[in-house]
Amino acid sequence: MKMKKVLAGILGAVMTISAIPAVMAEDDDVILHYDFESEITEGVNYGATIKNGYAYFDGEDDYIHMPDNVVSGEEDVTFVINVRPDMNGANQFTFTVGTGQNNYLFFNTNNPEGKARAAITNVGHWQEYAVTADAIGRGSWASVAVVMDGKSMKLYVNGEIASETTSEVIASGLGDTNRNYLAKSQYSADSYFKGYIDDF
Numbered sequence: 001m002k003m004k005k006v007l008a009g010i011l012g013a014v015m016t017i018s019a020i021p022a023v024m025a026e027d028d029d030v031i032l033h034y035d036f037e038s039e040i041t042e043g044v045n046y047g048a049t050i051k052n053g054y055a056y057f058d059g060e061d062d063y064i065h066m067p068d069n070v071v072s073g074e075e076d077v078t079f080v081i082n083v084r085p086d087m088n089g090a091n092q093f094t095f096t097v098g099t100g101q102n103n104y105l106f107f108n109t110n111n112p113e114g115k116a117r118a119a120i121t122n123v124g125h126w127q128e129y130a131v132t133a134d135a136i137g138r139g140s141w142a143s144v145a146v147v148m149d150g151k152s153m154k155l156y157v158n159g160e161i162a163s164e165t166t167s168e169v170i171a172s173g174l175g176d177t178n179r180n181y182l183a184k185s186q187y188s189a190d191s192y193f194k195g196y197i198d199d200f
Contacts, residue, residue, distance in 0.1 A: 034199070065181060071172065072174075072175065074171050078146070081094055081145075082142070084141045085140070087195070091110070091112065092108050092193045092195070093183070094107050096185060097179075100179060101186050102124040104186045105118070105174060110136065115132040120169050122175075131154060
């Protein structure tokens with residue numbers, strides 16, 4: 001399996017190429033990468049503290065608005081994130097790309113059912129295609145990859161596949177996305193993510 005694009009760059013020490021053969025192959029194109037060694041140059045930072053190779057989000061109103069159209073036209077795309085939540089609250093959205101409440105892809109570290117969850121939809125929350133894993137608890141670092149290979153959707157945590165499903169929505173089906181966030185949901189009622197992201 002070969003991914004055409006990778007949205008993110010570094011896998012982290014616990015995530016290996018052999019565990020996720022689709023991620024970061026030499027001929028893959030990186031669409032966007034934040035290593036947080038310095039202030040971001042793509043997108044807009046709304047309050048996150050960036051230093052020493054990580055971004056800290058306060059859970060109140062900090063977030064990063066990534067560039068528009070990061071997955072436009074991409075049938076195959078992989079999101080890789082190294083993350084450490086700083087609270088145990090539900091619906092801690094680490095990233096989302098989309099156009100609003102009915103059209104998005106996201107990953108959160110802890111949903112109301114106590115699961116880490118990634119999902120995609122182009123009609124709304126009542127028809128999401130999702131993959132889940134055990135929740136990532138407060139103070140725990142995890143390397144996470146969400147792999148969209150056409151209609152195949154897989155979730156890896158620390159180099160191990162957690163779950164997979166078949167989605168009727170592919171990444172390019174989200175269209176021209178303009179609400180692409182780190183630490184913020186498409187839904188205004190959801191809380192902001194509180195914690196650290198040291199690579200995306």
